[in-house]
Amino acid sequence: MEPARPPDAAALPAQAGGGPTVIDATVIDATVIDVRKLTHRFGTFVAVDHLSFGVGRGEVFGLIGANGAGKSTIVRMLTTLLPVTSGGAIVAGYDLVKQPGEVRKHIGYVPQLMSADGDLTAFENLLLSARLYGIPQREIRPRVEEALAAMDLTPFARRLVKGFSGGMIRRLEIAQGLIHRPAILFLDEPTVGLDPAARHAVLDHLARLRAETATTILVTSHYMEEIEELCDRLGVLKEGRLVAVGSPAELEARIGPGATLDDVFAALAGEEAGPAETQAYRDVRLSRRAARTHG
Ligand SMILES: Nc1ncnc2c1ncn2[C@@H]1O[C@H](COP(=O)(O)OP(=O)(O)O)[C@@H](O)[C@H]1O
Numbered sequence: 001m002e003p004a005r006p007p008d009a010a011a012l013p014a015q016a017g018g019g020p021t022v023i024d025a026t027v028i029d030a031t032v033i034d035v036r037k038l039t040h041r042f043g044t045f046v047a048v049d050h051l052s053f054g055v056g057r058g059e060v061f062g063l064i065g066a067n068g069a070g071k072s073t074i075v076r077m078l079t080t081l082l083p084v085t086s087g088g089a090i091v092a093g094y095d096l097v098k099q100p101g102e103v104r105k106h107i108g109y110v111p112q113l114m115s116a117d118g119d120l121t122a123f124e125n126l127l128l129s130a131r132l133y134g135i136p137q138r139e140i141r142p143r144v145e146e147a148l149a150a151m152d153l154t155p156f157a158r159r160l161v162k163g164f165s166g167g168m169i170r171r172l173e174i175a176q177g178l179i180h181r182p183a184i185l186f187l188d189e190p191t192v193g194l195d196p197a198a199r200h201a202v203l204d205h206l207a208r209l210r211a212e213t214a215t216t217i218l219v220t221s222h223y224m225e226e227i228e229e230l231c232d233r234l235g236v237l238k239e240g241r242l243v244a245v246g247s248p249a250e251l252e253a254r255i256g257p258g259a260t261l262d263d264v265f266a267a268l269a270g271e272e273a274g275p276a277e278t279q280a281y282r283d284v285r286l287s288r289r290a291a292r293t294h295g
């Protein structure tokens, strides 16, 4: 499946200035996120422990793991929002530790918690994002319109966001993360708390984004069916460590014939997620399991 348009990362480091970062050309070609022994400690607690993995250009890569496994901490480090304790990463061709400003210009981030401003319209929220990302004045309007259209929000552009449904707010937040046409979009649990229809709308829009722009996507999720639907490959996290990386089919085959991603999660991420697993999450997981077994 050839990408329709090469992502912005294609124009990446000519390294003309001979900066401090030495980047292996083969890595630039294939790998748009290259994580090497990335570690984050909160005090003495190791939340992310010597993590290494790569994500190819145009790929959709999922991170799954129980609550507290370290998903958000990884995303926050890769988006420059949390300091790296040790190790590092090349993100969109730039060194995460040495060139955080360059990394920021080439990525979009949709956080786990709500980030759109309810007292503004969708249009105004996008204007703010456009200014934040330093989009030139005359480019702002077309970019805002492009982002609204990409998430099918054009008819709601002038409405206050506090009247939006959860799914519309999520799509607006994704639009905000796309306004500067980033090479990589990071999404932390983009569908958590959405009803199934809204969740599918968000997934459809992400699938379309990927098909039309070849944007590389790193997504975390608790929902195995959406990981299966959306992701080329995924990493299974347990207590800050990657315990497996592969395509959904590869990981399922590793568990045994007929295994689903739920089985992969149970076997590798830990069936007993312990006190960190909320009752709601457990209910969903168990009801899914029952639905699969009984019909
Ligand atoms: N600011 C913080 N201070 C201390 N510990 C934290 C902080 N943020 C997260 N943690 C801990 O780090 C671990 C990983 O958290 P997180 O990355 O949010 O997990 P996930 O997103 O997979 O649920 C958890 O044990 C969490 O309690």
Ligand SMILES: [Mg+2]
Binding pocket: 071, 072, 073, 112, 188
């Ligand atoms: Mg999280």
